[in-house]
Amino acid sequence: MDWDFRRLGVNICVCYQVTNAQALAAWQATDQPSVEQLGRLFHCGHHCAMCVPYFQSLLQEWKQGTWPPTGDACRNASG
Numbered sequence: 760m761d762w763d764f765r766r767l768g769v770n771i772c773v774c775y776q777v778t779n780a781q782a783l784a785a786w787q788a789t790d791q792p793s794v795e796q797l798g799r800l801f802h803c804g805h806h807c808a809m810c811v812p813y814f815q816s817l818l819q820e821w822k823q824g825t826w827p828p829t830g831d832a833c834r835n836a837s838g
């Protein structure tokens with residue numbers, strides 16, 4: 760599939776048209792980043808909630824420093 764939810768700028772919440780870049784900006788603007796915060800700000804998760812696990816993954820990876828990737832996206836050899 761072409762859709763890569765980690766690629767910066769990609770629409771994650773299709774119900775409310777919220778990108779991962781918007782989520783990142785919101786998380787960077789607070790010391791208590793959360794997926795619930797995106798619900799309060801953008802209503803993410805308030806309709807179908809399909810976006811929630813993607814935002815959860817991104818938030819976790821951002822906290823770990825592995826998202827967003829620096830430079831060109833390249834596939835990690837995952838095991």
Ligand code: FES
Binds near residue numbers: 775804807808
């Ligand atoms: S995709 Fe976010 S609520 Fe439906």
